[in-house]
Amino acid sequence: MVDQLHELLSKITSAGGMSLEVKALTQLIKTKVLPLLHVISPKEEEQARSIVISGHPESNEPTLFKRNSNDKLAFFAICDEINEAICATVYRIDQKNNDPNKPRLIKVTLVNRRMQHGLINAAKNLYAIDAEKAAVFV
Numbered sequence: 001m002v003d004q005l006h007e008l009l010s011k012i013t014s015a016g017g018m019s020l021e022v023k024a025l026t027q028l029i030k031t032k033v034l035p036l037l038h039v040i041s042p043k044e045e046e047q048a049r050s051i052v053i054s055g056h057p058e059s060n061e062p063t064l065f066k067r068n069s070n071d072k073l074a075f076f077a078i079c080d081e082i083n084e085a086i087c088a089t090v091y092r093i094d095q096k097n098n099d100p101n102k103p104r105l106i107k108v109t110l111v112n113r114r115m116q117h118g119l120i121n122a123a124k125n126l127y128a129i130d131a132e133k134a135a136v137f138v
Contacts, residue, residue, distance in 0.1 A: 046109055049088075049116045053078065053106040058092070067092075071106050082122040085115040 040048070059070035072090045079085050088111050092104040110116050 049111070049113045050107060050109045051116055051119055052093070053108065054103075056103060056106060057100065058096070058103045074106065075108050079119070082119065082125050085119050086111045 053075065056071075056074045059067045061067045061070060068091065071092060072087070075087055075090055087108050089107075089109040091107055093107050094104050096104065110119070
């Protein structure tokens with residue numbers, strides 16, 4: 001739809017006999033309005049506010065609730081070390097395997113993009129804080 005509007009505006013501006021006001025309005029729409037109409041998909045929006053944590057050991061708790069709670073606590077511990085953030089969802093990606101040396105990734109969806117950018121920018125400080133956390137990557 002945005003591309004169609006852009007094409008229509010290009011046809012209007014290339015047509016002869018337009019007043020300066022119409023040309024100015026057309027240019028304003030092209031430069032200010034059309035960029036605002038760019039709509040991203042829900043998947044793209046979620047990706048723009050998500051991070052992945054690798055290397056954190058998986059819990060052996062018997063219930064899904066307790067295992068997920070441990071993953072959330074791991075995320076909060078990382079946030080306490082490097083930055084503050086509020087998560088919308090926390091879960092492990094993929095099927096559980098039996099190899100404790102290969103824990104599944106933890107996907108964290110944050111409430112906004114600003115928090116995601118802040119965590120990514122602050123993640124490099126995690127390694128300088130504690131040698132034990134050197135195996136955990138954000």
